[in-house]
């Protein structure tokens with residue numbers, strides 16, 4: 001940011017020049033006692049001496065002071081949906097991470113589930129990993145719908161640095177999702193030691209499809225590793241993550257042998273991939289009740305309150321006008337139905353935060369929180385899709401299904417589908433969302449609230465589609481000067497792999513199993529942990545479903561896909577207009593064309609094909 005700019009970030013420290021040590025000894029925590037520090041330094045001294053005495057073949061990382069890494073990602077939530085980014089939804093645990101950590105105001109995802117997961121896992125643009133669109137094979141290498149063999153997941157890379165890797169939650173980076181399908185691209189085959197979760201990308205929270213433990217399909221009722229009186233997927237993800245952490249530090253208690261050897265001495269990596277708050281809106285009554293009355297006045301007052309709070313937090317500039325509301329509450333039909341949808345959505349986010357609290361508590365119980373990098377992010381912006389918003393009463397009249405019993409697999413992720421005991425799921429008004437026999441999405445009006453103050457939704461290259469909170473919590477590694485601070489440098493999913501490689505003292509490979517591995521695309525965020533401005537040479541590129549964008553410093557071009565219409569680029573100065581309301585493309589045609597050429601160069605390099613393409617191969 002330009003210091004002459006009236007938007008001077010309130011918490012950002014003066015520019016510092018910091019030498020980033022690629023083999024870091026962690027900055028001292030101010031809470032570290034003198035005695036502990038002496039012991040720690042002596043241990044480090046012994047470690048260094050021991051290292052020189054070891055055979056050359058022992059990797060240096062085996063004696064490094066490597067941090068644990070816990071990546072927590074939510075699903076289909078907007079920029080302002082958690083408390084510390086402006087929301088009225090109660091997220092005290094995420095807020096605590098933010099107050100003691102570092103927030104980023106311009107962190108980008110890829111605007112959709114699959115490509116975000118591909119980019120997060122591999123440090124590449126999603127097209128380079130083979131997932132330019134979703135998990136169907138579109139006949140081009142960039143759109144195979146399956147992670148390719150010329151990329152590595154961060155689990156695969158961290159494993160080579162001595163990490164034990166665990167995953168709880170949604171995978172969604174392979175087209176092979178059935179119980180008899182090839183599992184070559186499932187978590188255990190891509191670097192993880194233990195996995196609990198779903199292979200595909202959506203479904204009931206009360207009975208998720210493709211639920212697996214390791215490589216085995218399970219049901220909520222026959223899972224040998226987890227049982228709950230009231231199964232709810234968000235809780236199951238949290239509880240299994242807690243179990244993996246506990247077992248990591250108490251290897252004798254664990255129920256499989258994958259990480260038994262020296263697990264207590266290995267650093268831990270955990271990928272917690274929630275499906276909250278993706279449709280359908282499913283939640284416990286007790287959580288929904290907390291939000292009754294909160295949304296009775298509709299979209300406008302909530303958007304305004306979030307906008308004001310985000311300005312107060314220092315996350316957005318007051319000179320960025322709030323984008324216009326997308327849906328008129330006064331003419332919205334079925335108001336009580338839509339109010340309920342947002343109450344349930346809030347309850348889903350609230351429940352996820354409760355689970356994050358359990359994970360943080362377990363790290364604290366293991367005395368591991370201090371040297372754990374806890375990361376929170378979201379996979380795409382609020383979702384305007386209309387799933388479950390039309391009534392299906394006529395179609396399900398008098399219908400019932402055979403019970404699934406204890407072992408029957410849920411095979412559907414949207415209606416027509418059934419509960420485990422055979423009831424059809426009901427959609428649309430006046431059916432109130434929440435229970436297991438309902439299937440409703442919260443729609444464009446509330447998605448627009450989620451994405452306050454931005455335009456656009458999930459799928460889009462506009463800021464509402466690609467902007468995510470990013471919280472970094474790492475007491476042993478963040479400078480005191482950035483605690484409760486905000487980094488305003490643009491960042492992207494591709495930056496997390498280089499950050500992990502640097503923090504873990506890992507070596508990113510060039511060849512694996514004879515296959516060349518594409519180089520990392522991003523930059524390490526470690527300098528920002530010390531308050532140093534990030535230096536990025538390459539612009540950030542975006543393409544999904546024909547929605548295009550390029551971010552280069554303060555400038556952004558963006559084009560929204562319109563069927564049967566030519567590409568129409570818009571140009572924005574993000575320092576003065578991040579809400580993308582003042583298109584400069586006609587006033588600055590040379591700048592626009594230069595950036596379009598940059599975008600084309602990026603698109604050609606990563607394998608983007610012009611949308612729409614219809615070919616679909618099996």
Ligand SMILES: [Ca+2]
Nearest residue numbers: 075076113379
């Ligand atoms: Ca998503």
